Amino acid sequence: MYKTRQHVIRCAAMLLLAAQVMTASAQLSLDSIQVLDEVTITSKQSSRTMATSQTLQGEELQALSNTSVADALKYFAGVQIKDYGGLGGLKTVNVRSLGAQHVGIYVDGIRITNAQNGTVDLGKFSLSTMESVSLYNANKLDHCQSASEYASGATVYLRTRRPTKDSLSVQLRRASFTTYMAKANVQFERKGWSGFIDGEWTDSRGDYPFRYHSEYEDTVGRRANSDIRYGRIEGALFKGGFSSHIYYYDSERGCPGGIVRRLSDKYVNVGREWDRDFFVQASYQAHFKEHHHVKVNAKYTNEYLRYCTDYPENQNTARVDNHYYQQDGYGALCYAFTPWQWLSLSASYDVRYSKLAADLKKFDDVFRLDQKQVMAAQVNWQGLQAAASLLHQHYRDVTFAHVGAADPLERWTPAVSTAYTWEGLTLRAWYKKIFRAPTLNDLYYTQVGNRNLKPEYTKQLNMGVEYHFDSPHWNASVQADAYQNKIENRIVCLPLKGTYTWSMMNYGYTFCRGLNATAQGRYHTDDWQFSLLGSLTWQRDVNRTDPEDEDTYDKPICYSPTLSSGVTAIVGWRSLQFTTSYLYVGERMWSYADPEDVLKPYHNIDMKLTYTLPMDKTQWGVCLEVCDLLDIQYEHIPRYPMPGRNYKLTLSFGI
């Protein structure tokens, strides 16, 4: 691995060539997938130093105490998680204060979309099928990637694990707050084909206790209407440059509201939500004639959401029963040309067709055609790397709704990156300008939509340094990036002057400066294995909206901590593994109105102990986790408490 990486650094283009050779030769050998994988990783390694990225993969990813993708991402520098609490609470991720809608989440290079509101609930995605989770600020810089991969401010890549052998594993879990989980995974590898089927069923009452204690209250209670049950089944099939994925998720959950003053428990929130998400996607990539690389992506998504408060118990609030249907067809064509070893040119075209339907009054079906083209070039010459891309996006909506469709939106946006590497040390700098188009909710949603919205722009500038050290037992890396972001024309919901109504509007300008740093060290012998992973975020992002308003101008953005950090230590001895994670998130203000309107800083300690016992050809395992060991009461959203200390016991069996 060390050897390969050096190779890459010296002359990445050589590898591209090598990759083609290997692929060609791989067709003759049975372990072709292995070879191809190796190439994918190494070629990515070359660009990864030019892009700012963080990755959790393999054993380290599985060693973390996590139930969803959100749990893994919170250990990355520059990431802020918004979590409404509990298993069922909406979990979204915000990177470097850009806002959740600027973060694209990709499964094997294809974006998970939500035409309605543009955010992805990370609670819906399991890590058990993932080989790695990566966060890229700005572009990933593969030499052949789809146009939509250039179209988000930050990108999270979830890479599905490609099985290398036949296996069956079953997990059963009992956790706090009456939570039960059962999971099964079958995977196979035959004649170059590999794949898996992974299913999970979870049921949780989620009635965790909370306490609010201050000068003005001592509120103790248990979360009500916080239950969730979900089933998830997904499968994947791979062969060589072909990969495919099918996914189905079905859930029902309660929507608990904020904890507010009440005289008794007589009136509780009764709102419930149902989700049914389905997608199927496939991707194929191939090299031909040495200089050419082609990738084709296709995806179909079908999502259903129902929100209902129309119950006999609800005699006091609006009785809502709304259904939302989204469908999304997506196709991408990418082509890369490598005329010389040091140069790669690529062009990609993406098209997405979305349909949103809902039984809201004054609403009708909305259709969106979203097309993107990108042209990109990459140079790798004697340790010097540079990449530039120009993205063109075009949005066109059609609706039968009486408000009419927004005008078509068309914009060009650039990104440039450069890096220089010498003896494992890389210096890099990049700039990216990108926008998010107003979502269909922003434009057309009944009684808030505003079809005159302009896109919300982000401009990111980053300078960083990265160092890798490898030896037979040791492996370490550190990186630090200083960045500056500007966000213009934020799309927010604001009340209209002199009416009782609210509307989406372009309002707000954010200026953000920060520092992200990560350090990783690993040491291993035959029996022992140590890993230490650390991340640190210092950030000052301020509101630059209204210079006249001294209460808000140059004041920190709400919900954004100045300082946050995380440390994870993993110790393995033979088949025993112990992980402890520490997370600190500093004080965040949630309103400018009162210095007391802050979310207190919190420390979180999670621990996980795993023991695996091989018996004949089977493996038995037991895993005990403690989350929030110190039982810290904290929140991400005011009055939405997070669960305190909780336990998980998992038994596993595998062949």
Place this chain on the structure above:
Amino acid sequence: MKKLILSLLCSIAVNIQAQERIILLNEGNWQSDNGKISYFEDGEIVSNQWFRDANKRKLGDTPNDIIQINEDLIAITINWSNIIQFISPDGKRVAETEDVPNNRKLATDGRYVYVSSYGHECGTINGYEMFTKGYVAKIDIHTFEVVATCEVGYEPEGIAYYKGHLFVANTGGYAFQEDHEYETTVSIIDAETMQLVRDVDTGQINLYGKLSQSGQYLCINSPGDYYDIPAATVIFDCEAALAGSDDCFVVLEYASTYSCTMLDGNFLAIGARFSYYTSEYKFNYVVIDPREVLATEGAGGVEESLPGTMLDDLMELGMPYGVYVNPYTGYIYATDAGSFAAAGALIQWSPEGVFLGRHKVYINPAHFLALPPDGMEFTGIESATNDAKPTTSYGIYDMRGVRMDGLSTRGIYIDNGKKIYKH
């Protein structure tokens, strides 16, 4: 106007400085449990968490209306907490009830409190009562229990007491989510029996927001549906309605999103007409003389001007969120909700409209109550009738609008549109 106050003050011959005492409800953010009370006295904010200071506890989520019942008691509806909070004028808790969930606005006759509710259930002395539409609950201030209820239209909002009757503006505001249409009616209820007398159809949908009362006249806002139907204002004559007339209101093509009653009995209204189709936005500010409006069927009685510099000052506000005239002194107030995540502001003008100051309060400052100046007793003055055009003698009324046969008890009464003080 000032002369009137001066003569009033002289007539009671008590040693007073004209003290401005304003209680202001800050709604806070929905589901954030940060409703707060600001208390303002003589040009200064005494506290922006007056209730917390006095009671060492939080007020609750989204306070929605405040009213003084008698000299010792004030009621506050705290909508998302489902609480009606009773406090004394010094801010101390007296009692609270959760019997009226989704409570909205308040009215009183001094003995009972009447509260409108969007909910469909109510805890009463006879057990829980259920309603298909919305209702009005009558709360006994001796026991703080609901003694009677009356079902009205869907989502009833503004409520006023006049001559033993309640006038309730129905909104049907959940029409966007629920399976019913907007309401267009004002329900008239006999306050004593809590029986519905009749519904007056105004032809205007969604009679939403706090209504203002000036003696027998009401100023009711209709924001329309924000799509096809534009905002309007209904000027309503309770006296004519009680007499059985269907001709008891006039519709004006102005929005009165925020309105209040001025010392001379006119209404001050500000608001905007907005349509999601066009995103067009028309701001208006008016002074409405209800008598003139009713007499001319809307042809006259509306002036597009505000006292002093008020208009210019209002236009500078980030987000006007309430307007109020102190019924004791005539000082004028407005609130600015600003950017909604930052502290709002309370703005004060003299009765002539001279800008006096801007004071930082809390998030979404919206609902006002003036306490009587020191030395003056609580009168129940929400408004006075117009003294501009005295016609025939109307007799003497108390502050609830009840006609008096003779003046036996001490207090302030209204004689021919003027306040008089009986020693």
